[in-house]
Each structure stands twice: as structure tokens, then as C-alpha cells.
Amino acid sequence: MRTTIGYTIESIGYVIGAQGVVGFASQTFFGTEWGWLHKVADLPSTAYLGIVAVGLVLVVAGTRTRKAPVPRNVA
16 A cells, blocks of 8 residues: 555656646746646745745655565464
8 A cells, every 4th residue: 555655656756746846947947838837826936946845845755655564473
């Protein structure tokens, strides 16, 4: 179960982080809106950096959960 949860959290982190990078880059360098987050909320460029940080935290948490040893029942 931990393996599945770890991969899921990690995958969600990659998607969130990628949306943050795309949103920041599009607003900062091109003056346009890319990705799907701008359809949900109107965010400034710096908020997208916070979204990248949230994505990184989820990736790290998912990796740690995935690599955690599974306790074994010893009778």
C-alpha cells in the first residue's frame, strides 16, 4: 500500500510542479497564460513559484513514503 501511495503522491507532485513552472515561465518571459492553473485562478508570477515548491514537497514526500520499509509481522 505504501508503494502505491508514494507513487501517487509523487506523480501528483510532478504535475503540480510542472504547472507551476509553465505558469511562471509563460507570465514572466512571454506575457501569456499557459497550462491549466490560469483557468482556475488568476495568480501573479510569484505565486507560481510557490506552486513549484508545493510540487517539490509532494515529490519528496512521495519518494520517502515509497522508500520506507514495510513493517513485517513477526510471529
